[in-house]
Each structure stands twice: as structure tokens, then as C-alpha cells.
Amino acid sequence: MGAGTEPEGWSMSDEEWERFLRESMAGTADAPREPSARARDVAKRLRAEPGRDAEGWRSYTPARPKRRRGWYVVGLLAALVLLAVALAPGRMVDLVTGDDSDSTPLASETARPTQAPPTGSAQRPTEKEPFRGSPAARWANGAAGITVPKARAVGWMSAAEVERALARSRDFLVSSGLDRGVLRGERPEKAMALINPHQKDVQVFLKTAFRAPSEKNDPLYLFSRFRPSRTQVVGDIVKTRGRLSYREGERGALQVTADVTFVYPTTHADAGGDGEIVRTVVRRELILSWDDPDKVITEPGTFSIVSHKYDMTNGGCGAPTGYFTPPYGTDRRADVADTEIDPYDRSAPIARDKTSGGECKKATRS
Secondary structure (H helix, E strand, O other): OOOOOOOOOOOOOHHHHHHHHHHHHHOOOOOOOOOOHHHHHHHHHHHHOOOOOOOOOOOOOOOOOOOOHHHHHHHHHHHHHHHHHHHOHHHHHHHHHOOOOOOOOOOOOOOOOOOOOOOOOOOOOOOOOOOOOOHHHHOEEHHHHEEOOOOOOEOOEOHHHHHHHHHHHHHHHHHHHOOHHHHOOOOOHHHHOOEOOOOHHHHHHHHHHHHOOOOOOOHHHOOOOEOOOOEEEOOOOOEEEEEEEEEEOHHHOEEEEEEEEEEEEEEEOOOOOOOOOEEEEEEEEEEEEEOOOOOOOOOOOOEEEEEEEEEEEOOOOOOOOOOEOOOOOOHHHHOOOOEEEOOOOOOOOOOOOOOOOOOOEEEOOO
């Protein structure tokens, strides 16, 4: 390219030159325009307002989309429900069906109930929930289920002495029906120490019952025992429901009546945690006499047994062995019961004295 010459390709006709001049003077349609004085004044006032970011007069910030947090809440709740079902499926079924009767604790029994407890959910017990499906699920644990009334002066005893006698009467029920060693078949030494050693007929009964159990002399009338080589009590809890009452007896004695039902969840000793759960239900009625030592030969802190009755289901039939023998599996067919009873019905007293032996009874529910 020589000096004073136009570069190659740089050529414009007269018509194009005239259009270029017109557009330069009038401005193109899409060319940016200078804002008006009014627009600049408005933008200046907006920038001066407190808390407002300085934005350009043509700036635009789109609104942030709202986060849908509701879906996160729904997902969290669904996960919690699935976890609850996995950990306690039976409990969730109860909540869905409205059957929450197995979990509400009963108030203490202060008088004889007027009817049997209602039928609960028909769920089978497990090792973790051995009272599942039973009215006993709502009962108190151990000694807490035995109601002791307020003490007042009776006969030869002051109110304080009556209170001590009531406490020792409950101690006897605990030592005879709840002590872990006794449940494993040991001799109930603590319980027997509370019985008047000068009451000859009872002392003969005790010596004979443990040496040679029979229909007449069976330690189960007073004590709960299982043979550990055959039966294992499941868990550490025995459910109880009952009460003590008292009045003045013969020769001014304090006469205490005990009416208590014990529920023992058991399984076969060789089950290894996967065996059948059978609940042995035992109800005992005892009348104990705290005699005036000036009128009756006795020892301090001991009572005489006036009478004793008991009902038992799922504890085995046949010749007495001195131990409860809950039936498992095919053993159930071998237990031929004479009558059926509801072991949880405490609305009536035990029918008759069991000291002379009695019939085997089958539970309508356990």
C-alpha cells in the first residue's frame, strides 16, 4: 500500500456516506442515551436514603426464590416415624388403633375392685416386654404394688407400733414372693424368721413342706419358688397388685389381712433368650395376727398365721414338688385343669382354703 492511497477494501459509496452522517447526527435506536435531569435527581435521592444500597439507575436485582422448608420437615417426620416403627412396632400399632391401655399405670388398690380388669391387646409377650398384652402391664413393680394403709392405734398397739407391724407384714410378702434367691429355689429364711416360732402347727408345716412336699404341706402356699435347672424368671421385674388391711382381732391383737397377686414372667432355662414366655400368676390371701405378748406366747417382731389361701395358674399340675413348673410347648396339653379362672379378677375372695390341697386351675388369660 503506497503513501497517499486508501487501504484495500476501504471504499464507501456516496449513499453510504450520507446515511452515516444522518445516523451520527440523529443517533441509532439501540444506542445508549444519557439519563434526563429528573432521572438523575430521583436516583440521587434514593442513594441518600438510609439502609438502601447504592444501585445504578438501571440496576435490577431479581427476588430470591423462597426455600420450600415444608418438604424438609415432612421428610424428617417420616424418618422419625419409620425409626419408631422399627424400634417398637407393637407400641406404634397401639397408638394407631387407639389401644393405649397397656401403658397407663393403675392407681394403687385401696379396696376390693368391683369387677375384673378389661381385656387388653392380644399381643404375645417377648423377652424385652414380658408383660405385653397382660393387665399386669399396668400394675406396679414389686413391693410398690402392695398398698399399705395409714396406721392408727388398735388393741394393744399404738399407731407407731401398728405402722411397724404393717411394714413387717409387707416385708414378709416381699421376702416370700419377690426375693430373687427364693424365686431361684432357695429357702425363704428371711420370711420364715418373721413367723412366730412358738406357733407349733405352722412350724411343723414349714419343716415338712421343704423336706417332703405334699398336697397338705406345700411350700407354695406361702412362698414362690422355681427350680432354676428348669425355669428362669424373665427380667428383674415381678408385677404385683394388692393391699393390706387391718382390724382388732382376738385378745386385742392386731389382725392384718393381705390380698396380693404376683405375676411372674418365665421361660425355659434352656431357651437361650428365644424361648416361649409363660406368665405364672399367683394370688395369696393371708391373715396374720400380731399378738399381745402378755396374752400369747410369741417373740418380738413376729406374727402368727391365722389362715392362708392361694390360687395359681400356669404353675404346673400334678404332684407337688415344692416348685412352680410352668408348662411350655407340648407340656401345656399334659396339664389337665379342673376349672378355668381369670387370674386377674380380684373382685371376689379366693374361693376356699388351700391348706388341704386343691384342684389345678386353667387361666382364661395370662
